[in-house]
Amino acid sequence: MTLRTWAAVAVRIGAAALTLLAVSFVLFVAVEALPGDPAQTVLGIEASAEQREQWRQEWGLDRPLPERYADWLFGIAQGDPGVSMITGQPVAEQIAEPLHYTTVLVAFSFALALVVSLACGIPAGLRPGGRLDRLLSGSAVLIIAVPQFVIAVLLTAVFAINLGWLPAVSLVPLGQTWIDRPDVLVLPVLTLGSFGAAWATRMVRAAVTDADGPNVEAARLAGLSAGRVLRRHLLPRTVPTLAQAFAWLLGGLFAATTVVERVFNYPGLSSMLLSAIRNHDFPMLEAIGLVLSLIVIAALLIADLLGYLFNPRARTAP
């Protein structure tokens, strides 16, 4: 890579860092503006106004917002998101396991989306307007348009309640992990993965249709086999677009986990998030929000960088 390319990459990373800073501010203000007093949650309703005021002082909640934000940001920069107001435990320790569960959910959903979208999108894109294309594209629009929780409820109705094959609630017994109980993952992954697969199928189809240009036609006319044309001439041309689309998808799946996790009581970040909202646990809320946003921003950055590095024309544009 040339010096100019490095500089452009550095600018994009810097821009992503600025975005993260802005997002952190929006999140902090949105969280700290929550009505309700965490002091009351912790101390109970019997606590006197004085006791509550003292508690608020201990936690520094009486200080002005900009000061608290600066403090919090300083902590984050050192890798310390603070301590939960409810449990008194370090936030980082408490969100480690839910984050792991959310990541597992997203990883399987992403894999499902990847496989299904390539298997459906490539044949659909090779014959745009054909019967298969109309069927697959129509189904994709349908799945994308239906709210996630409706898909989740319908899957639960069929596979958990009617057939009884899978658990309706993703409870992992104490002392076990998802490796011991892989069945709890099936319905959440199907719900989130079906959305990802539908979205990605449209992307793959569009990329294949776009790539099917004069060069590919020339390779066909030269008498190369269909498989060879596909592998050597068509698919390589879709890589830049698809790399970008799948990076986007990864971020989108993380952002979309909240509803799925809630429906199945899946032990990921969202169950943590919901209880933190109920308890007004500010440090916990801010940390979870920041982690989710950080993942989305990182995915967007990767998509942006891939698009830039794969596309020589973008490199010459300002």
Place this chain on the structure above:
Amino acid sequence: MNAAKRAARAALYAPVLAVLALALAGPEAVRRPTDILASPFAPRGGDLPLGSDHMGRDVWAMLLSGGRELVLIPVVAVALTVVIGTAAGMSAGYRGGVLDAVISRIDTVALSIPVVLLMLLLLHNRGYSAGTMIVIILFASIPFVSRLARAATIQIARSDYVEQATATGSGPGRTMTVEIAPGVLAPVLADAGTRLSVAVGLTATAGFLGFTDSAPNWGRMINDNIAGISLNPWATLAPSLLLVVLAVGANYLIDDLTRRFIT
């Protein structure tokens, strides 16, 4: 258009229009949908065409009165989104410079905050209301429209006919509205169907997550009644079906209308 195609289209539209009519006019047809008329999850039959829900209320009456907001809030929010997003994207694309940098950065920041997270915070913070819901939808959809409009504007602004218009003395205001806007609206309106589906989904999700008090709401009905799905499946399946037709149908309807008016 031949007769077979027309029949196919009517078959597609009929359920969508029926659901829209039910959602919009339904609240006028029932007086007190939340009256308790039977035991919980009573099966369908007699006075209750779709049985009763988890509290023993008439599922059919709840359906009639629980869809209007799911239509009105998304329609208003998406109309605002199209206007604001197009204006922001066109200004960014046409003026460039600092304005472009600021608008593009705002879009990126908004896209980086998970919508459902923001929705949970705002609904907890301010409570559920049509206004709050519209703000959330605007937040979730303006960045997409703005980016789309910006890209289209940049492309069109380079074209020959815009240069000609500028050369023959068309000012920036006139060029934007007369020469560029029609070309920008085409991709924006083509995308509006998706925005409407997303908006219906978000509004129903707010209900599903239990934010809409006790007022009837299709999303909320699904959450309330899933526990009794083996006793009275209609209490869960009927609102699910209506939501699917609404979300998907809204998308097709807008797509079809824009295609007819633009091309």
